[in-house]
Amino acid sequence: MTEIKTYRIETSLTTDYRKERWGLERIVLDGISNHLPADSKGTTVSVKFKQDGAYVDMKQYDSTKSVEEIVFEDNGAGYDAGLLSVLFSTKRADALSVGQFGEGLKLIAAAALRENIDMEYRSHNWVAKPLAKRETIGGRQVQRLCFDVTENGYDVKESQTIFRNPSAKFVQEVLTLPEKVLVLGEEVNHTPTLPHQYRVLYVEPQEGNAYPSRIIEKIPDETGHQNLFVKGVRMSRQGILFSYDLGLEDITPDRIYADRDKVVVEMGALIKSCTNEAVIEAILKHAHEVTTSDHDEMRAFNPPRNSPQSSRFFYDPLWHGVQRQPNEFLANDIVMLSKVEVDIKRFYPQDIDFSSIFGPAKAVSDQGARWAAVFKRMFGDNAVIASDNTNHNEDASLMGYVPVKMNVNVVQYLREHGIGKADDYATAVKQDYRWVESGTLTEEEHGTLSELKQLTTMLGCAKIPEVRVYEGLFTNQGVEQKSAMGVTIFSFMKAPQYVGLKRSHLQKGLEKVLPTYLHELGHFTTRAQDHSR
Structure with missing residues (x-):
């Protein structure tokens, strides 16, 4: 029979370590994080309630009964009790895992002691219970975090975190886990089974063992807010269009903050590569309806140039190792790359892996083409982006664009x-x-023009201008534009050629048309245009 062994682990932490950041929520979130498949290297994670002496899954929790225990467990590889004594994480280099700081086990235990929660850790053949050891250091009373460990008294296949006789507040915090931890809140067989559910809308393709970033949707969304997750655990609640689960690294140890610039860059890469056209439509609809929106989805299309970048760059050998963001590849880049590929193949038909050279750029082109196609489908084949200049919008409309x-x-x-x-x-x-032939003018119109010519002679002008009459200003599509009552036409060399009067104005008689004519006569005589007189 294997001998039972007991010993005490004394850590270098006090029970007040990170006290201001660690309460019930952090106990629960980090407690379950240690059991997530990516961290435990298992395939399942469960939350069980012990009620009336029997363990039931969280879905079968009965609010009318008291809770004797809450158990977080997994079927993974387990961990060594020695990790309780050091600030070291076996998961730091694992891109999939949530844990990366080596503090979680200790900080959960310290927070539990402060909250008077009876808890223990179990894995393999050992069980560890946290306790506070009172000491005097430098004349000050401190509570050193310790663990009493018993080995060989247990034999569990799973790793477990057990909370005994939890308070009602702690139970309620655990019941919010499906909203805060995706593996517990994702719908089963596309049917919501818990109060807080998420539907996966798009998963970004990944190579190697990188955590796949995802666009997800909260079901239902009564609050109007979606959530930002990092590797499956909620970081914050935000006023964004969708929820996002990002594979970010280097979040803060307390998991309460992720650098917004990094979030925006990662989100941008995810959104642009999205193949779910319902997502694309929703984002374009918002961009159209709220043109001043500062949602992160909007900022993601134009991230800060000086922001710390995520891994959303690719190596571009044609530019000698310069790293460029995918959205810096414009359409003409793609055309140029295609021509270069043809030329290179003529000389090196066997020696170059063209997919690695041209693949990223062409993938970016395909992504952008998808967004462009959805834009056209939503707003029409003749849709164009509106200008800040209303005249330009009117001109585009006249040409049949929207x-x-x-x-x-x-x-x-x-x-x-x-x-x-x-x-x-x-x-x-x-x-x-649109000039009017002289022969089509009425007698009254000819009479007014003759009077204007006589007045010009009386004024002693050195040169009497030719006066022509126009119906209006028209586009080449035949659509009339707004135009002045008179105009002076200059040659290419800025020499005055003739004065034009709008026919509808001329028909009002000499008294009405005279001020306009004198204005244009000034242009004709001085060669000055409106902005220079």
């Missing part, structure tokens, strides 16, 4: 992938005066 207002952060990404802007078409609209 200007669509969009959030400024999204505009550049859409433009990079083929969506035009009203400004692009404004300069393409030709506007010309």
Whole structure:
């Protein structure tokens, strides 16, 4: 029979360590994090309640009965009791795991002692109970965190964290876990079974063992808020369109803060690669309806240039090792790359893996094309991005385009992938005066023109201008534009050629048309235009 062994582990931490950050929520969240499959190397994690002497799954919890124990457990590889004594994490280099600081086991225990929670850890053949050892250091009373460990008295296949006689507040905190830990809150067979559920909308493809970032949706969303998760554990509640589970590294040890710039960069890569067109539609709809929105989804299209970047770069050998963000590859880059690929293949048909060179750029092009296609489907084949210049929007409309207002952060990404802007078409609209043949003027109109010529002679002008009459200003599509009552036409060399009067104005008679004519006569005589006189 194996001898039972007992001993005490004394840590270097006091029970007040990180006291201000660690309460019931952190006990529960970090407690369950140690049992998540990515951390435990197992396949299952469970939360069980002991009621009336029997263990039941959290889904079968009966609020009318008292709780004797709450057990977090997994079927993973377990861990050594020696980890309780040091600030060391076996998971630090594991991209999939939540734990990375080596503090969790100790801080859970210290917080539990402060909250008067009876708890213990179990794994393999040992069980450890935390306790506080009173000591005097430098004349001050401190409570050193310790563990009493018993080996060989137990034989459990699972690793367990056990809380005995939990308070009602602690029980309620545990019941919120499905909202805060995705593996416990994801729907089963696409049917919500818990009060707080999440539906996975898109998972980013990953190579190697990197944690796959995901776009998810809260079901239902009564609060109007979605959540930000890091590796499956909730970090914060935010006013964003969807919830996100990001594979970020280097979050703060207390898991209460993730660098917003890193979040935005990671979110941007995830959103742009998304193949779920319902997600794309929702984001574009928001960008159209709330053009001033500062949602992180909007900022993700235009992240800060000086932000700490995540791993969302790729090596580009054609630019000699310069690392570029995917959205910096414009459409002409893709065309150029295709031409380069053809040229290189002519000389090196066997020696180059073109998929590694051109694949990333072409993948980015495909992603952008998907966004452009959804934009066209939502707003029409003739949809373009609206300009801040209303005249340009009117010009584009006259050409048959439909200007669509969009959030400024999204505009550049859409433009990079083929969506035009009203400004692009404004300069393409030709506007010309529609001149009236002299022979078609009425006697009254000829009479007014003759009187204007006589008045010009009386004024002693050195040169009497030719006066022409126009119906209006029209585009090359035949649509009339707003125009002045008179105009002076200059040659290419800025020499005055003739004065034009709008026919509808001329028909009002000499008294009405005279001020306009004198104004244009001033242009004709001085060669000055409106902005220079």
